[in-house]
Amino acid sequence: MASLLHQIQHQSVTIAAPLPLDSGQILPSVTIAYQSYGTLAADRANAVLVCHALTGDQYVASDHPATGKPGWWARMVGPGKPIDTDRYFVLCANVLGSCMGSSGPASPDAATGAPLGMHFPVITIADMVRAQAMLLDHLGIDRLHAVVGGSMGGMQALAWTTYYPERLGSAIVIASAARHSAQNIAFHEVGRQAIMADPDWQDGQYYGSRRAPAKGLAVARMAAHITYLSEAGLTEKFGRRLQARDIKSFGFDADFQIESYLRHQGLAFTDRFDANAYLYITRAMDYFDLADAHDGRLAGAFAGAKDVRFTLVSFDTDWLYPTAESRRIVQALQSVGAAASFVELSAPFGHDSFLLDVPALDRLVAGALGSGG
Amino acid sequence: MALRPDLAIIADAVPPGSRALDIGCGDGELMAALRDKGVDARGLEIDPANVTAAIARGQSVVQGDANRDLADYPGDAFDYAILSQTLQTTERPDRVVDELLRIAPRAFVSFPNFAHWRIRLALLWGGRMPVTRLIPVAWYATPNIHHVTVSDFRDLLREKGIAVEAAWYLSGDKPTSDAAASWRAEHAIFLISRR
Numbered sequence: 001m002a003s004l005l006h007q008i009q010h011q012s013v014t015i016a017a018p019l020p021l022d023s024g025q026i027l028p029s030v031t032i033a034y035q036s037y038g039t040l041a042a043d044r045a046n047a048v049l050v051c052h053a054l055t056g057d058q059y060v061a062s063d064h065p066a067t068g069k070p071g072w073w074a075r076m077v078g079p080g081k082p083i084d085t086d087r088y089f090v091l092c093a094n095v096l097g098s099c100m101g102s103s104g105p106a107s108p109d110a111a112t113g114a115p116l117g118m119h120f121p122v123i124t125i126a127d128m129v130r131a132q133a134m135l136l137d138h139l140g141i142d143r144l145h146a147v148v149g150g151s152m153g154g155m156q157a158l159a160w161t162t163y164y165p166e167r168l169g170s171a172i173v174i175a176s177a178a179r180h181s182a183q184n185i186a187f188h189e190v191g192r193q194a195i196m197a198d199p200d201w202q203d204g205q206y207y208g209s210r211r212a213p214a215k216g217l218a219v220a221r222m223a224a225h226i227t228y229l230s231e232a233g234l235t236e237k238f239g240r241r242l243q244a245r246d247i248k249s250f251g252f253d254a255d256f257q258i259e260s261y262l263r264h265q266g267l268a269f270t271d272r273f274d275a276n277a278y279l280y281i282t283r284a285m286d287y288f289d290l291a292d293a294h295d296g297r298l299a300g301a302f303a304g305a306k307d308v309r310f311t312l313v314s315f316d317t318d319w320l321y322p323t324a325e326s327r328r329i330v331q332a333l334q335s336v337g338a339a340a341s342f343v344e345l346s347a348p349f350g351h352d353s354f355l356l357d358v359p360a361l362d363r364l365v366a367g368a369l370g371s372g373g
Numbered sequence: 374m375a376l377r378p379d380l381a382i383i384a385d386a387v388p389p390g391s392r393a394l395d396i397g398c399g400d401g402e403l404m405a406a407l408r409d410k411g412v413d414a415r416g417l418e419i420d421p422a423n424v425t426a427a428i429a430r431g432q433s434v435v436q437g438d439a440n441r442d443l444a445d446y447p448g449d450a451f452d453y454a455i456l457s458q459t460l461q462t463t464e465r466p467d468r469v470v471d472e473l474l475r476i477a478p479r480a481f482v483s484f485p486n487f488a489h490w491r492i493r494l495a496l497l498w499g500g501r502m503p504v505t506r507l508i509p510v511a512w513y514a515t516p517n518i519h520h521v522t523v524s525d526f527r528d529l530l531r532e533k534g535i536a537v538e539a540a541w542y543l544s545g546d547k548p549t550s551d552a553a554a555s556w557r558a559e560h561a562i563f564l565i566s567r568r
Binding site: 309311330334335337339340341342343345346363364366368370 | 413415421422424425426428429430431432433434435436437445446447450
């Protein structure tokens with residue numbers, strides 16, 4: 001339940017400086033929840049910012065406070081791991097607009113104290129990155145050894161190279177894109193409509209009502225979850241197998257294992273995510289197009305990033321952010337002479353491959369981090 | 374670990390401080406030697422396992438195909454383009470040479486010489502496509518789709534008006550003379566430039 005979710009205490013800072021947003025609105029102050037791992041070196045040169053994906057959070061290598069499950073990238077971040085916390089000071093901030101302690105739609109209105117709901121301004125990926133930069137300023141970190149992210153985290157990493165190239169040694173961008181395609185926007189719209197069609201959504205003002213649009217949010221998650229997997233992976237894992245029965249019911253129960261799996265994924269998601277946050281963050285992703293401000297020329301976005309080392313990775317079974325989107329970024333980087341690495345890895349898990357066991361990805365991330373800065 | 378002889382020659386000849394693109398860079402062996410002497414080396418490689426290995430050792434390598442993806446680099450992006458033991462695997466070697474000298478004013482091109490005496494003998498006496506140290510794969514599985522000889526390559530450069538700044542010919546690991554290269558060179562390395 002959303003109400004339980006909002007009772008969790010997160011480590012956070014509130015910075016009493018205004019944050020001007022792409023929409024033209026201004027957040028008068030910003031709260032950013034974050035986790036850190038390892039030790040900041042005396043010269044402050046070993047900071048690595050890990051950016052999380054749409055439904056991720058700052059608990060990259062810590063148990064999740066709502067679910068108790070290990071951090072979403074615990075296999076990547078830790079002592080002796082590819083992002084080695086014995087060497088690097090690893091920082092992961094909850095994005096602006098989220099529901100895990102950063103300023104978002106569940107934050108209180110300064111005047112009334114009531115949750116802002118849909119009065120929270122619409123934000124962008126660039127706004128998220130500006131908030132992260134404010135956090136770094138607050139922590140006294142001028143320059144990042146690297147920024148690393150997959151999916152929406154990769155979008156933030158790319159935005160970092162556009163807006164703060166002088167503050168970066170390298171950027172590692174995994175299973176991501178420099179823009180949201182029409183297909184990407186289409187899937188997000190399905191999710192948002194499912195949430196807003198839920199009578200419990202109540203125009204976003206559900207926080208005090210003891211009702212929350214859990215059904216709509218679960219449907220949104222189910223639709224999105226399909227896009228994170230590959231057809232081959234789904235077929236291998238579920239096929240047309242039936243769930244806990246020998247014959248079809250000729251009804252609308254979850255006859256098939258895949259139905260049961262999706263229902264479970266959808267429901268479990270409502271325990272750890274807020275429906276309004278889902279609306280805001282998917283909107284931010286839809287607006288994302290780094291070429292926008294440069295007459296549609298992506299190379300323009302990287303004109304200032306010649307000294308940033310880029311490493312891009314795509315997966316051959318990812319149809320949400322396919323290899324062509326990474327190649328488009330690589331071409332733009334080559335045209336400005338930036339040091340770019342790119343590889344398409346083979347993995348069966350679709351878009352979710354960046355979160356799963358792909359040993360080649362571990363080697364790549366460790367190598368790209370070691371050579372950066 | 375010692376560099377392959379043709380790569381050692383190229384590594385010696387690229388001056389420190391220059392920018393080089395190694396096309397078909399494998400796992401980044403030459404790039405590592407170039408980096409050690411202060412060359413800003415980048416790579417292009419088709420095999421993802423090689424690309425992964427090169428990035429893991431800290432190199433900047435893009436997975437791509439020399440037949441298509443050289444077009445993505447702007448003109449004069451590098452001081453040197455390097456194409457070692459790859460020309461004979463490209464779809465249109467003549468166009469690849471044009472691309473090399475578009476993205477850099479100078480290029481190293483190295484290839485196994487198909488006119489080496491051992492290959493000539495194998496064809497003459499055996500009547501079979503040769504399998505040698507430098508052309509180690511049987512005819513049906515070889516990636517070498519355009520076998521080329523020293524004389525062929527010289528002709529191509531002449532037709533295109535491309536200058537030869539230097540050439541090295543290797544028999545085994547030893548240099549052989551310019552005059553005897555056609556017969557005796559197993560491997561040729563050219564440093565070419567725009568006229």
